[in-house]
Amino acid sequence: MKNLIIILFSILLLTSCEMSNVSYDDSGTSNNEKTETVIKPDDVEIAFEKIISTSRKSGSDGEYSTAQYLDEQLTLMGYKSEIVPFDVYRNDIDYYFNDFFNINPFNEEPIATSNNVIAEKDFDMNKKTIVFSAHYDASRNSIGATDNGSGTAVLLETAKLIEPYIKNLDYNVRIIFFGSEEYYLSGSKSYVSNLDSDELDNIIGCFNIDMTSTKEWRKMFIDCKESLFSNEFLRLNPSFETMTMGASDEISFFKKDIMSLRFTTVDIFDENFDSKALVDESENEYVETEFIKEDANIIFNFMKNLDIDNLYNN
Numbered sequence: 001m002k003n004l005i006i007i008l009f010s011i012l013l014l015t016s017c018e019m020s021n022v023s024y025d026d027s028g029t030s031n032n033e034k035t036e037t038v039i040k041p042d043d044v045e046i047a048f049e050k051i052i053s054t055s056r057k058s059g060s061d062g063e064y065s066t067a068q069y070l071d072e073q074l075t076l077m078g079y080k081s082e083i084v085p086f087d088v089y090r091n092d093i094d095y096y097f098n099d100f101f102n103i104n105p106f107n108e109e110p111i112a113t114s115n116n117v118i119a120e121k122d123f124d125m126n127k128k129t130i131v132f133s134a135h136y137d138a139s140r141n142s143i144g145a146t147d148n149g150s151g152t153a154v155l156l157e158t159a160k161l162i163e164p165y166i167k168n169l170d171y172n173v174r175i176i177f178f179g180s181e182e183y184y185l186s187g188s189k190s191y192v193s194n195l196d197s198d199e200l201d202n203i204i205g206c207f208n209i210d211m212t213s214t215k216e217w218r219k220m221f222i223d224c225k226e227s228l229f230s231n232e233f234l235r236l237n238p239s240f241e242t243m244t245m246g247a248s249d250e251i252s253f254f255k256k257d258i259m260s261l262r263f264t265t266v267d268i269f270d271e272n273f274d275s276k277a278l279v280d281e282s283e284n285e286y287v288e289t290e291f292i293k294e295d296a297n298i299i300f301n302f303m304k305n306l307d308i309d310n311l312y313n314n
C-alpha cells in the first residue's frame with residue numbers, strides 16, 4: 001500500500017511538470033495563460049555547491065554523478081555534450097615520467113572506470129579547435145573544493161558566458177571536464193591517446209584550469225612552457241605571472257606538441273599555502289564564489305578577444 005501511494009505520488013509529480021503551463025496571477029487564480037517552462041542552467045553558486053556536495057575520487061559514484069550533472073548543465077546551455085567513459089589502469093611514477101602514454105603498463109585488468117565530459121557547439125571542420133578543460137575529480141575522499149571544484153565551476157560558468165558567441169569565433173571551442181586527473185592524468189591521457197592524427201592536427205591549444213578562486217594565497221598565474229598561446233594570453237592579461245611547474249591535464253596535450261597552459265590563482269609558493277589541507281578538504285574553507293565569477297570573466301574575455309593569427313608562426 002505504501003508503495004502504491006509512492007507510485008501514485010510519483011505519477012502526480014511527473015504529470016504536474018507537464019501541467020506547469022497554467023500560470024497564476026497575483027490573486028492566486030488561474031488565468032490559464034500558456035507560459036513555457038524553461039529550465040535554465042544553475043547559477044554559479046548553486047553549481048559550485050552541487051559540484052562539491054560529494055567526494056569525487058577516480059572511479060567513484062560521486063565522480064560519476066558529477067559527470068552527469070556537468071553533462072546536464074552543458075546540455076541546458078545548448079551544447080552538444082557527451083559522457084565518454086574510459087578504463088583506468090594501475091600506473092606508477094616511473095612509467096609516468098618515462099613512458100607517459102603507456103595507459104596499461106602492467107598489462108592488468110582496469111582498476112576503475114571513469115568519464116570525460118566533452119561538449120561542443122557549432123563545430124566547423126574548417127576551423128582549428130582550442131580545448132578549454134578542468135578536471136572534476138578530487139583526490140582521496142576530499143570534496144575537492146579548491147582542487148578542483150573551483151576550476152570546474154569556473155569552466156562551467158565560462159561555458160555559459162561564451163555560448164552565445166561561439167558561432168562568430170574564428171576557432172572551435174571544445175569544453176572538456178576530465179575525470180581521474182588525480183590518478184596520473186588518466187582522463188586527459190586517454191582523451192589525447194584516442195585522437196587520430198587529423199584530430200590532433202586540428203587542436204591548436206589546451207587551456208586548462210586547475211585550482212582557482214581562493215580567498216587565500218590568491219595570485220594570478222599561468223603555468224606553462226612559453227609558447228605563442230601563452231604569449232597571447234599574457235598580451236591580453238599582462239598582470240599575470242608565469243610559473244613552469246606543469247602539474248595537470250595540460251601536460252597530456254603538451255606531450256603531443258599542442259601548446260598548452262594551466263590557469264591557476266593559487267600561489268603554491270605562498271608561505272601559508274597548505275597542500276595537505278586541500279587533499280583532506282572536507283568542507284569549503286578557501287573558495288570564494290565572487291572570485292569564481294571573476295576568473296570565469298577573465299577566461300571569457302580571453303576567448304572572445306584572442307587573435308588566432310597570433311597563434312601561428314609567420
Ligand SMILES: [Zn+2]
Pocket residue numbers: 135147148181210211248
Ligand atoms: Zn588539480
